[in-house]
Amino acid sequence: MVALEEGRYANEQVIQSGWDSDVFVGNCLVDMYAKRGSMEDAWRVSNKLSSCYVVSWNAILGGCAMHGHGYVLLSNIYAVAANKHLC
Numbered sequence: 001m002v003a004l005e006e007g008r009y010a011n012e013q014v015i016q017s018g019w020d021s022d023v024f025v026g027n028c029l030v031d032m033y034a035k036r037g038s039m040e041d042a043w044r045v046s047n048k049l050s051s052c053y054v055v056s057w058n059a060i061l062g063g064c065a066m067h068g069h070g071y072v073l074l075s076n077i078y079a080v081a082a083n084k085h086l087c
Contacts, residue, residue: 004036011045020048027055034063039072 011029019025026049033042042063046056064073 004033004038007032007036007038008041011041021050023049023051023053027053027059030056031059031063034059035066037063037067037069039063039067039069043076 007029010032014020014025014029026045029045030042030049033039033045039060042060046060049056060076061073064070
């Protein structure tokens with residue numbers, strides 16, 4: 001839990017420094033949240049990226065699989081596909 005709080009602090013620092021729109025930084029944040037099981041935060045950061053990236057999807061897929069959130073992944077993919085924003 002401490003790692004997740006430190007990650008959220010790092011995310012705040014990224015936003016304050018203006019790097020939150022950077023693709024590489026954003027994907028690192030998605031990966032960090034997914035690995036720690038905070039899928040809502042991972043989706044939130046992923047949705048803020050300017051485009052859909054395979055790296056983000058892989059991080060989210062891995063996080064969902066690692067933490068038993070298969071249903072969350074499928075429901076989000078269906079929602080994204082319905083809006084035609086799927087890669």
